[in-house]
Amino acid sequence: MNPAQIDAYLRRLGVQHPASPTDDVLRELHLRHLRTVPFENLSIPLGEEIVLEENRLLDKVVGAGRGGFCYELNGLFGALLTALGFDVALLAARVYGDEGRTGIPYDHLALRVRTVDGGTWLADVGFGTHSHYPLAFEERGEQKDPGGTFRVVASGPDAAEASGAGAGEATDLDVVRNGRPEYRLEVRPRVLGDFVAGAWWHSTSPASHFTQSLVCSRLTDDGGRVTLSGRGLTVTGVDGTRDVRELTTDEEVLAAYRERFGIELGVVPTVREPA
Structure with a gap:
């Protein structure tokens, strides 16, 4: 990432x-x-x-003012942090489903970030509703955040023993929000190209929730959230109150993308029927 690209991203x-x-x-x-x-x-x-290439992601997120899902957002954010002097590792994770099962390999991308202060952090700007601030990577107790109460814990009591690692060297970590595991995180660093198959699966498989529904969501300045899912616009207040409205015309939908998210679209996205 060259200086002009860094400056544009920061703007x-x-x-x-x-x-x-x-x-x-x-x-x-x-x-x-x-x-x-x-x-x-x-x-x-x-x-x-x-x-999943840096310049293509810059064109989309910075040039076109768009967003993306985990591979794009965390992949590009990791590149920015690296360019700014942070020590960044890309980590693979499997997301927990409703029945406690984990998803496919390379299901999710998150970041381990080290700073000049000596801190080691779990940064994740690509999981939708999650922590507002980075989580302390090596802290195993509760971490309070505006997005909830989080813990980063060894994924099981036998993890270190099963892998041949020493005490305290569990191979995987569970990221837990409000008592519920969100994803299982590997600690081995990866490169962005490792996630290509996961991105392809999530963007093409009928079993992926990304092919079954639409979502566009961001934090609001007051700590709430605004989400457009299909034609349903939901504004969630910092106190948890929800204002839900169904947009009835294409013009309303396109205006919501533009005014709420800064995204200019020529057509209204719709979920494509399986072939």
Whole structure:
């Protein structure tokens, strides 16, 4: 990522170029990303190719003012952090489903970030509703966040023993929100190309929730959330109150994308029927 691209990305987030890759800078960038770059899967119904390459992601997120899902958002955010001097590792995860089963390999991409302050953090701007700030990667107790109460814990008591690792070296971690596991995180660093198959599966498989529904969502400045799912617009207040409205015309839907998310579309995305 060259200096001009870094500056353009930071302008998209509405922040100045940081002087140093500190804990506080990471927290600010994380929050600003969640507020300005929506979590969305619109490329799938619009028939747009999802390419996990840095310049293509910059064209989409920074150039076109779009969002994306985990591979795109965390992949590009990780590249920005690296360019700003943070020590970043891309980590693979499997998302827990309703019945406690985990999804496919490379189901999700999250980031381990180290700062000059000595902090090690779990950053994730691509999971939809999640923590507003990075989570302390090595902390095993409860972590309070505006998005809930989180824990990052070893995935099982036998994890270290089964892998031949020493005490405290569990191979996987569970990220838990409000008592419910969200995803199982591997600690081995990956590269963005490792996630291509997962992105392809999620954008093409009838079994993927991304091919079955539409979502465009971001944090609001007051800590709430605005979500457009199909024609349903939901504004959730910081106190949990929800205002749900059904948009009746294409013009209303396109205006909501433009005014609520800064996304200019020529057509209304719709879920495509399975072939």
